[in-house]
Amino acid sequence: MTRFQFFLVLALLFTSPALAAVEIVDGDTLRIDGERVRLWGFDAPESRQMCRIADREEPIGNEAKAALRSILAAGSLRCQVRQQHD
Known part of the structure; x- marks a missing residue:
């Protein structure tokens, strides 16, 4: 993970106004x-x-x-739509 991607994830971790159930599918989904939801700017290996x-x-x-999972465990998640399709 590049430094930019790390900071992008940290930016997403600010408090969200709504609570939601979040499941980690793989390293970028x-x-x-x-x-x-695919994470913008990430390209991680698929889970298998x-x-x-x-x-x-x-x-x-x-x-x-x-x-x-360890990055998201650090705090809340806030999402913003960048594009509709991967």
Whole structure:
């Protein structure tokens, strides 16, 4: 994750005026009140994506999802629509 992307996520974490159910789908996708939302400016591995590192298959998709989970655990989430489609 670049420094810009990190600060973008932090900007999204300010207090939201409404409460919503948030589920982390993968490293760049959330489900907010049942609606699938892609994070703008992010390109993370899909949740089941594997990568060969030093002759071993590593679950990098799970790592991306865990990283987003730890970022979002720091506070509230505020969303702003940038574009309608990915």
